[in-house]
Amino acid sequence: MGILSWLILIPFLTALAVIFTPDSKKIRWVALIGTGIHLVVTAVASWRYLELIQGNFDSKALFTQLQMTEKLPWFASLGIQYFLGVDGISMLMTILTSIIIFTGVLASWDVENRAREFYSLLLILVTGVFGVFLSFDLFLFFMFYEVAVLPMYLLIGVWGTGPKEYSAMKLTLMLMVGSALLLVGFLALYHGSGLHTFDFTQIATVRFPKEFQFWVFPTIFIGFGILGALYPFHTWSPDGHASAPTAVSMLHAGVLMKMGGYGALRIAVYLLPDGAKDWGLFFMGLTTINILYGAFGAIKQKDLKFFTAYSSVSHCGMVLFGVASLNMLGFKGAVYQMFSHGIMTGLFFSLIGMVYGRTHTRIISEMGGIAKVMPWLATCFYIGGFASLGLPGLAGFVAESHIFLGGFFGNVWSDITVMRILTILATMSIVVTAVYVLRGLGSVFLGPITDHHFDGLTDAKLTEKLCTGILVATLIFAGVFPIFMGHMIEGSLVPILNRLQASGALAAIGH
Amino acid sequence: MSFLSNFEWSQNIFYLLAGAMVFFGFFTVVTKHILRSAIYLMSVLFFSAGIYLLLGADFLAGAQVLIYIGGIIVLLVFAVMLTRSADLAEDHPPLTRKLFGAAGAITFFVVSAYLIEQSPLIIEKSLPSESASIASLGKSFVDIGASGYALPFELISILLLGVLIGGAVIARKEMRTK
Amino acid sequence: MGEWITNSAWLITALPLFSFIIVGLFLRPLNEKLAAGVATASIGLAWLSSLLLASHYFSAEVSAEAQKTLIPWTVEWLKFQEGVTVNFGVLLDPISVMMLVVVTTVSFLVHFYSLSYMHGESGYGRYFTYLNLFTFSMLGLVVAPNIFQTYFFWELVGVSSFLLIGFYYQKPSAVAASKKAFIVTRFADLGFFIGILILGYFGFKISGEIQTGSQPLDYAFLTHPEVLKAFLNLHLANGNSLLALALLLVFMGAAGKSAMFPLHIWLPDAMEGPTPVSALIHAATMVVAGVYLVARLFPVFSTVPDVLTVIAGIGLFTSAFAAIIACTQDDIKRVLAFSTLSQLGYMMFSLGLATMAEPLGYTASMFHLFTHAFFKALLFLGAGSIIHAVHSNDVWEMGGLKKKMPITHITFAMAVLAIAGIWPFSGFFSKDEILATALHGEHYVHFIGGLLVAGLTAFYMARIYFLSFWGKARTEKSSHAHESSWVMLAPLGFLALLSLTTGFIPFAEFVKIGAPLQQEGIDLHVAIPGTLMALLGLSLSAWMYTGTLNVPKKISVALGQFYVAIKNKFYVDEVYSFITHQIIFRFVAAPVAWFDRNVVDGGVNLTGAAMRGWSSALTLIQTGQLQTYLLWFVFGTVTASLLLWGIFLGMV
Amino acid sequence: MNIFLPELTVLATGLIVLIYDLFAIKKDNSKFSTYFSLLGLILAFVLVALGDSGQALGGRFAVEGIEPWFKLIFLGSSILTLTFTAETFTSKAQEKLNHPAEFHTMMLFSITGMMFLVSSRDLISLYVSLELATIPLFLLAAWTKNIRSGEGSLKYLLSGALASAILLYGFGLLYGLTGEMSLAQIGPKLTANPALWLAAGMVLAGVGFKLTLFPFHMWAPDTYESAPTSITAFLSVASKAAGLALFFQLYYRVFSTHTLSFQFIISLFAAATMTLGNVVAIKQKNIKRFMAYSAISQAGYLMMGFLGTSHESTASIIFYLLVYALTNLTAFAVIVHHTHNQDDESIEGLRGLSLSHPILALIFMIALFGLAGIPPLSGFVGKFFLFSVAAKSGYYWLVTIAALNSTVSLYYYLRIIRQMYIEPLNPQEHPMKSSGLFKMGLGIGVLGSVVCGLIPMIYEHIDTNTIEWLSTLHVLGMK
Amino acid sequence: MLRQIVLLSLFLFSTGLYGILTRRSSVGLFIAIEMMINAAIINFVAFNRFLAPSHIDGQVMGIFAMALAAAEVLVGMAILVMLFRQRKNTDIQSMNSLKH
Secondary structure (H helix, E strand, O other): OOHHHHHHHHHHHHHHHHHHOOOHHHHHHHHHHHHHHHHHHHHHHHHHHHHHHOOOOOOOOOOOOOEEEEEEEEEHHHOEEEEEEEOHHHHHHHHHHHHHHHHHHHHOOOOOOOHHHHHHHHHHHHHHHHHHHHEOEHHHHHHHHHHHHOHHHHHHHHHOOOOHHHHHHHHHHHHHHHHHHHHHHHHHHHHHHOOOOOEHHHHOOOOOOHHHHHHHHHHHHHHHHHHOOOHHHOOHHHHHHHHOOHHHHHHHHHHHHHHHHHHHHHHHHHHOHHHHHHHHHHHHHHHHHHHHHHHHHHHOOOEHHHHHHHHHHHHHHHHHHHHHOOOHHHHHHHHHHHHHHHHHHHHHHHHHHHHHHHHOOOEHHHOOOOOOOOHHHHHHHHHHHHHHOOOOOOHHHHHHHHHHHHHHHOOOOOOHHHHHHHHHHHHOHHHHHHHHHHHHHHHHHOOOOOOHHHOOOOOOOHHHHHHHHHHHHHHHHHHHOHHHHHHHHHHHHHHHHHHHHHHOOOOOOOO | OHHHOOHHHHHHHHHHHHHHHHHHHHHHHHOOOHHHHHHHHHHHHHHHHHHHHHOOOHHHHHHHHHHHHHHHHHHHHHHHHHOOOOOOOOOOOOHHHHHHHHHHHHHHHHHHHHHHHHOOOOOOOOOOOOOOOHHHHHHHHHOOOOOOOHHHHHHHHHHHHHHHHHHHHHHOOOOOOO | OHHHHHHOOHHHHHHHHHHHHHHHHHHHHHOHHHHHHHHHHHHHHHHHHHHHHHHHHOOOOHHHOOOOOEEEEEEEEEEEEOOEEEEEEEEEOHHHHHHHHHHHHHHHHHHHHHHHHOOOOOOHHHHHHHHHHHHHHHHHHHOOOEHHHHHHHHHHHHHHHHHHHOOOOOOHHHHHHHHHHHHHHHHHHHHHHHHHHHHHHHHHHHHHHOOOOOOOOEHHHHOOHHHHHHHHOOEOOOOOEHHHHHHHHHHHHHHHHOOOHHHOOHHHHHHHOOHHHHHHHHHHOHHHHHHHHHHHOHHHHHOOHHHHHHHHHHHHHHHHHHHHHHOOOOEHHHHHHHHHHHHHHHHHHHHHHOOOOOOHHHHHHHHHHHHHHHHHHHHHHHHHHHHHHHOOOEHHHOOOHHHHOHHHHHHHHHHHHHHHOOOOOHHHHHHHHHHHHHHHOOOHHHHHHHHHHHHHHHHHHHHHHHHHHOOOOOOHHHHOOOOOOHHHHHHHHHHHHHHHHHHHOOHHHHOOOOOOOOOOOOOHHHHHHHHHHHHHHHHHHHHHHHOOOHHHHHHHHHHOHHHHHHHOHHHHHHHHHHHHHHHHHHHHHHHHHHHHHHHHHHHHHHHHHHHHHHHHHHHOOOOOOHHHHHHHHHHHHHHHHHHHHHHHHOOO | OHHHHHHHHHHHHHHHHHHHHHHOOOOOOHHHHHHHHHHHHHHHHHHHHHOOOEEEHHHOEEEOOOHHHHHHHHHHHHHHHHHHHHHHHOOOOOOOOOOHHHHHHHHHHHHHHHHHHHHEOEHHHHHHHHHHHHHHHHHHHOOOOOHHHHHHHHHHHHHHHHHHHHHHHHHHHHHHHHOOOEHHHHHHHOOOOHHHHHHHHHHHHHHHHHHOOHHHOOHHHHHHHHOOHHHHHHHHHHHHHHHHHHHHHHHHHHOHHHHHHHHHHHHHHHHHHHHHHHHHHOOOOEHHHHHHHHHHHHHHHHHHHHHOOOHHHHHHHHHHHHHHHHHHHHHHHHHHHHHHHHOOOEHHHHOOHHHHOHHHHHHHHHHHHHHHOOOOOHHHHHHHHHHHHHHHOOOHHHHHHHHHHHHHHHHHHHHHHHHHHOOOOOOOOOOOOOOHHHHHHHHHHHHHHHHHHHOOHHHHHHHHHHHHHHHHOOOOOOO | OHHHHHHHHHHHHHHHHHHHHHOOEHHHHHHHHHHHHHHHHHHHHHHHHHHOOOOOHHHHHHHHHHHHHHHHHHHHHHHHHHHHHHHOOOEHHHOOOOOO
C-alpha cells in the first residue's frame, strides 16, 4: 500500500468514520481530523516527490516520469490495472485539493441538517478527485472521474438553496454528457492503440494516425471542456454554484473544474499531439470568448455567487487558453492558473458562505458597508479579489503573465498573428476583471452601512479565520515564491512539449 | 398405407384438399359469428389431417384428429359457450383495424413467399415408398439415444401437468368474496 | 566602506516591507500609536540610508566614470522559460538614486506630518500600514533593474494608492474615487503589459542572435546599442517600426500613472484621500513614476524620435489644459491637483524635446521632478494644515488666515513663489532649464506654451494664496482657525528650506545622459521672460483677489459658458462615465448577462424540454391495443428478414 | 446421470411442494413452500456450480462452457425473487398473492424449462423447453386475478403465442433448409439463401419477444405494470436471461457461419431499443411501468455485446447479464417491499424514503446507480466492457448513442433518487418492518451489485469459460 | 408438390395472421393461433416427408407442437374465463386500460 493509495484511501476511511460516529456533534471534528491527516500525508508525499526529482529533469524526455508508482493487475484480460503514479502536475493538484477539502470542512462548520450524509458525500467526492489526479490508467481515471461528479447531485439537491433540484439536475446531466464524450474518446484510444491496455503511459508510445486524432481530440477535449467550463458548455456552472452549499461550491469550482483542465492537458494534448495542433487555434478562440464572456457577464450579476461563478468561468477559460496555446509558457501558465484559481475560488466561496451566514442574503445591492462590521472577512475578500484580477505578489499574476506571454509567444503550428490578436483580446480581461471585482466588492463592503440590522454582525470566528487564513497565505506564498511551483511542474511539462515537437517539424520555438 | 405411392393420382387429391383448406381457412377468419368460425377451423384441421395421410404421416393424422379436433375445438366451443360470446353482436372489427390487419398479413405472405420461392429446397431425389412406420415414431419418444426425443417427451409431460394445475387455479372462482 | 553601502542598498527597499509586515500584522491590533511610531521610524531609517547612499554615490571618485550603473544585488524570481528569466534586484544609477532620495524624504516627512494630522482618526494604524506598503512598492519600482519588476511594483503602487484614496471607505465619493483611480490606471497598465509582451517576445528572439549576458526584459539588454539596432529593423505588417508601437504602448502605461491628458480624470478625484496621502502620492512620488519610466527607457525612446514628439505634444497640451482648469477650481486640493498635472506635463514635454545629441531636456526634466516633489509636497501639506484648521477644502470659506496661522502662511507663500518660478526658489532654476531646452531646440511652440503655462501657474497659485490667507475670514469656521501643532509645522519648515536651497544644486553634473552639456549657469534669454510672466501672473491675481472680490465674478460672468465648461473640467469625466456606464455596461455587460441566461442557458433547457416532449410523443405509440402491438410485431419480423436479406445481398 | 441432477432437483422440489400442499392440513403453508423451494433452488445452484460439463442422451442434452453461468443466473434470480415474494403472501396490500404452493410450482417448472433450454441441442427440445419456460409465466402474470392482471397476462399470452408460432415457422424453415433437427448439424449445412434470412428474421422475432427488443417489446410495459411485482421482477430478469440463452443457442450454433451479416441488424435493434426504453421512461409515473422501460433499455445495452467478434464480447454479455440481474432484483426487492407495505405503485409514493427508511433508500439508490452505470458499482464496469466491445468493432456511433442514453437514463434514475432524498417525507408513509429472509436477499443483491465490478475474479472466470466454449464451436471469426 | 404444400401452409399462416390482427373476440384470436400452428405443423410434416424420409423428426415435432398448442389454448381459456367473470365481455379491442 504505497503512499498514493493512502492519499485516496484516507478521505474514504474518513467518510466511513463519519457515517459510523455515534454522536452527531463530533462528526465535523472527525471530518476535520481526517482531512488534517490527509494534509500532512500530502505534504510528506510532495516532500518526497521533490527529493526524488531534486529539480533536475532530462529535457529530451518523451514520456512522463512517474514517481512512487503502484501497479496491480485488475481486469488483466482487458489490460486494466490499478495504476497510480505522480508527477509534478498531479502532485500540485493533490496539494490544491487537500488544502481545499481541509478548508472546505472548516467552512461548512455549522452544517446541522443531516451532517452525517453531507460530510460522507463530500469526502467520497474528494476521494474521486484524488483518484483522478493520481491514476494513470484510463479506466481507473474514468471511474474516479464519475465518482467525483455524482455526489454533486445529492449535495446540491439536499443541502442547496434556490432552484436546487433544477440546477443539481442540470449540472449532473451536463457533466455526465461530458463524461459520455470522454467514454467514447477513451475507448477510441484503447482500441486505436492496439496495445490492449488502458495504461496511458503505454498508449503514449503509439503514434495515432492523423485522421484518427482529428476526431478523437475534440471529443476528449470537449468532454473535459464541459467540466472545465468551456464556452458554450459552461451554463451549468452559474446555476450549480449559486445553488450549491459553500463547501460544495468551493470543492466544485476550486477542484472539479480543474480536473477538466488537468485532463485536457494530461490526456487530450499528451496522447494526441497532432489533433492538438489541428484544433489548437479553434479552442484558443473559443476560450478567448470564454474569458471575456465570463468577465463581462460578471459585471451585471446581482447575486454574489453568480458573480463568482462567472468569474470562475472566465478564469477556467484562461486555463484552457493556456492549454490550447501549445507551448511551454502556456502549459506552465495553465497549471499555475489551475492552482491559483483553485485557491482563489475556494477563498471566495468560503467567504460568501460566511457572509451569507451573517447577512442571510447574497444579493449585492441588499448589502453595503459591511466592512465596518467584519473587517477580517472584508480584507480576505479583497485579497481574493486582487488575486483574481492578477495583482502582482499574488498567485493570479504569475499564472496570467505566463498564459498571456505563452499566447503571445505562440507556437509553430498555428497562425501567429491570429494567436497574438486572441492573446491581446484575452489580456483585456485584466481590465474587465478589475472593473467587476471592484464594483462587486465595493458595493458589498465599502460605503456607508445600508441596512441597520447589519450593525450587530460579528466578524470571523476562529474556524473561519483559520480557513481563510490558510487560503490567503497560500495565495501570497504562491504569488511571491513561484520558483517553488516552477521546479515541481517544469519537469512534467517537458515530455508533453517534446511529444508535440517530435510529431511536428523540429522547429523549436524561438531559437 | 402405401396406396399413396403413385404420384399423379395423389396430386389431384392434394389439390382437392388444398382447395378446401384454403376455402374454409379464409372463412374462419372472415365470418362474423364466432361459432361458425370454430366450425370452419375444425374443417380446416380435418383436411390438414387428410394431407398428413397423403404425406404418409398417418399416426400424425390420427393424432391431429384426436388432439386438435377432439380437444382444442371442443375447448374453444366450451369457451364460446362459457363467455356467452356466441350471442355477442357480430364481431366486425373497425375498418382501419381490418385494413392494417390485411396489410400486415399480405406483406408477410408476399415477402415470405418471395423469399421461399427464391431459395433452392434440397429435395430427396428417391422417394422411398415405405414411409416411416408408427413403431419407429413410438420408439423415438422413448429412445434416449442420439436420434431419440425422450427429453422433449418428458418436458411436455411436465408442461401439461403444470398448465393443468395453473389453469385450474386461475379459472377457479376465488373463495372469499371480493 | 563604499562597497558595503552600495551592496546594502537593497536594505532601503526592504525596510518599509519589514515594517509593513510587522506593523500590519502584529502591532496594529496591539496599539496604534506604537505602530505609527515604528512605521515612521523605519521610513526615517530608510531616508537616512538613502541620503548616505546618495552622498557616497555622487561623491567625487564614484561619479568620475560617467553614469556608472551597478546592480549590487539580484535574485532569480521566476524562470518563464529557457531564455526568459526574471530576476528581482536593485539597480543604482543617477536617476534611481535621485528618486530614492526624493521618495524617502517626502515619505518620511509625510509620515511625520501624519502622526498629528491623522491623530484621532479611526483606522490610524491601518493608514500607516498602507503608507508603508506604498513606500515599499514605490522604492521597489524605482530600483527595478528590468521592466518586468517595474510592472510588478507598478501594480503594487496602483493598489496601495487605491487603498489610500479609499481610506475613508465610509464615504461613497472616496470609494468611487479609489475605484476610478484603480480602473483607469489598470486600463493604462494593460497597454504597458502588452508593450512588455512585445518587448519580451522580440527581445527573446534577438537575445538568441546577440549575446549580451542579460535577460531579454532587463534594461541593460533593452538599452544595449546592438539590440536597439536589431529592434529597429523589425517592422510590423503595415510597415511602421515595431519598436515604435511597443514604446507607444509603454508610454500609455506611463501616461496613465502620470495622469497625462486622456487618462488624467482620476487624479482630481484622488483628492478624496487624506491630504498627506495626496502630498506623498499625488504630488511627489507615484505620479512621477510615469516620467521616471520614460526617463529610464530614454535611450530606447531616443532611437524612435517621432514617439518623443508625441510625448512632447501630449505633455504640452496637458500642462496648458490643466493650468486653465486650475484657475477656476474652488477646492484648494483640486487646484493643487491640476497644478501637479500641469507640472507633470512640463516634465513630459521636456523629456519629449530631449535627444541623445543634446540631452538638456532629460536633465531639466529630472531636475524639475526633483524640485517639484519638494515644493508641491509643501503646498499640499500646507493646504492640509489649513484644512485641518478650517475643516473645509473650499477656498471661498477661508480668508484672513495670515495672522492666525503665521508659519503655515510663510511656508505656503515660499512654495507659491517656488512654483511660480521666482528667482531664489528652486522652481525658477528647473523651469528655466526646461524653457531653455525648448528655446535651444528651436521648439518655439513649446517655449511660448511653457511661458504661458508659467504665467497661468503663477496666477492660480497666487489666487488660492490670496483667497485663503489675505482678506478677512469669510466664514465663522475660518474666523477661529488656529495654528497647527509643531509636528505638522516642522515638515513644512524643512520642505520650505529645501525648496529654497535645491535650486542651487549643480544638477547637471549628477544627472546627465548622452552628449555632455555645453552651457552653464542661468540663461538670461529664458530667465527674463519667465520671471516677467510669473510676476505678471502674481500681480494680476493680487489685483483680483485681494480687494472686494467682485472682479473675478465679473470676469466669470463675462466668460459665461466657457467659464462653466472650464469649471466642469471640460466635461471629460462625464464623457468617460458615459462610455463606461451607457456603452460598456448597458450595451455589452447587460446583453452578455442576458444572452447567457436566455440563449445559452435556454439552449440547454430547450434540449431538456425537447427530450421530455419526445418522450411524451413516444409513449403515445403504446396505445394499449394488443392488435397494434401484434402489427408492430409482424412488421418487425418482415423488416428484420428483408434487412438481413438486403445486407446479405450487399445492398444495404 | 449426474449432469441432469440440477434440473431434476428443481423439478423434484416443484413436485414435492405441490404434493405437500395437497396433503397439508389447511393452514397458511406459504412458509413451508417458500423455504422448501428456496432449499431446492439453492441445492440446484450448488450442483450447477460444482457440476462439470458433459453430454447425455446421445448429444441431445449437453452442459458446456458458458452454459452453467446461464443456469446460475436463472437459479440465482429465482432465489432472490423468492426471498422478497415470501412476504407478499401475507401482505394486506390489494396485490396479495394466494395459492403459494401452486405459485412456487409454476415458477419452478418455468425455471426447469429455462435450464433445459440452455442445455438442449436440437430444435424440438429447444422449442419445447422454451414453451415450458414461457407458458407458466403467462399464468403467473395473472395470479392476482383482477381485471388489470387479466388484461396484462392476456396481452402477454397472445403476443407470446404469436411469437412462438412465428418461431415455430422459423424452425420449420430451418428444418426445411437442412433436413436436420440437431443444432450441431444444422449450423454447417445452412447455406446462405433467402429462406435462411426469412428464418433468421422469424428467429429474431421470437427472441425479440423474450428479450423485449424494439419492435417486439410492446407487451412488456402493460404486462410488467399489471403482473404481481415479484413476477414483474422475475420476468425482467429470468425471462430476459432465457431469451438471451435462446439467442445464444441459435446465434452461436445455428447461424454461426453468418454472424457477420447479423451485426448491422443487431446494432439497429440495440440502438432502437435502448433509445426507446430510455426516452419513454422519462415520463413514467408508475414505478413498475418505469422499471419495464428501464429493463427494455437494458436489453438494448445487452445486444451491443453481440457486435464483437472476440471472446471478450460474449464474456461481457454474460457478465453484464449477471450484474443486471443482481442490480435489478435488488431494486425490485425494495419496490416489492414498498408497494406491498404502502399499497402505492406511484413514484411519488417513494417521497422522503431516505428519512423514513434510510438503509432501504440507500440500497435502492445503490441499485439505481448500478442500473445507470455509475462507478464504482459493477453496473458501470459491465456497461464499460459492453461499450468497449462495440467500440472494438468500430461501432463508435452506437457507443456514442449508448453513452448519451446512459446519461438520459441517469436523468430518470435521479428523478427517483430526488423523490427519496430531496422531497419531504410522505405523510401516509407508515413504518415497514422487513423479515430476515428479505434482509438476507437484499444483502446478497447489494453485495453482488457492488462487488462484482471490483473483484476481477468473476469476470476472469466467465472469460476463461467463454474461451473454452467458443473453442468447441467454430463460430465465424470468433477466437 | 413440396412447393405447393409450403405455399399452402404459408397461406394458412397468413390467414391466421390476418385473423389475429383483426378479430374482436378473444376466442377468435385463439382460433387464428390454432390455424397458424397447424400451418407450421404441415410445413414440418411436408419437409420431413420430402427431405428426410428416413427419419421421423418432423412428425415428432408435429406431435409436440400439437401438444404445446393445446397447452397454450388451455392457459388462454383459463385466463379468458377469469377475465370474463370480471369484465363481462371478451372484446380484445376494448381492453386498453393499460397504456402509455
